[in-house]
Amino acid sequence: MGGTQPSSTDAWSLQVARRHRAALLHEIHLFEHAIASPSADPGWRQRVGTRLRTLRGAFAEHIVVTEGEDGLYAELLAHAPRLHRRVQMLTREHAAIAVSMSAMQRRADLPGSRVDELRRCGGEVLRALSRHRQRGADLVYDAYETDIGGET
Template identity: 80%
Template sequence: MGGTQPIVTDAVSLQVARRHRAALLRDIQMFEQAIASPIGEPGWRERVSTRLHTLRAAFAEHIVVTEGDDGLYAELLEHAPRLTHRVKLLIREHAAIAVAMSSLQRRADLAGSRSGDLRACGGEVLRALSRHRQRGADLVYDAYETDIGGET
């Protein structure tokens, strides 16, 4: 007999992460729609700033849901300690993405910043979020042999 424990796929932290993942995706999509809309539209910068603020709050909640003492990563590592390095990578990404979003928020709230630069930086944040979400989904799959959510 091997020393592995059976993986429980109905774990509370996994259920919470699934619900949160769907909500975070909606906030990402709303920000993406705002940043992709025509720069010349009245209120463009304000919409971008508002959607980014909402996204930042959702991402902060994502960090709590995943990194908290009772979070997904703690539970995942209890069942699959072999994934420690990948969890640490995701935690580092959390910090980097949060800093990038904070910097982008300052830029969005600064009237003198160029809208084209704001859009370009917003695209970089969206790409980082996309990569992070995929790595997180892959990690959960590898740990639990289940899909965290098939939304695209």
């Protein structure tokens, strides 16, 4: 499926998206490390909560960068309106992932929450983020035939 090459304005938008994508990935890795670290450590729950709060902030910024009036999705749709349904799906995923993160934050902030429950919720959040990031990269590629970054 062919796309059009981005203009210089779009190239700037893609650069911004790449920077935010890398920052979000960094926060994902830090959260993953926190949730997988030994829970017997007295600071485990606090670290998980802190990392989750930071991840939520990075994800909120991702939403602004993609969904904003001058965001990536607006520019992408100007070039490839055929991808409207996929953009809507990613936008719905934003809301669902944000809700999942908020629910996990509430659990993490409760002293009585079980470690296995927090890890299960954390794993669900990580899987949802991974799928979302891949779908976003596929969308950009389909629109522009440009790889936004397949970093691991």
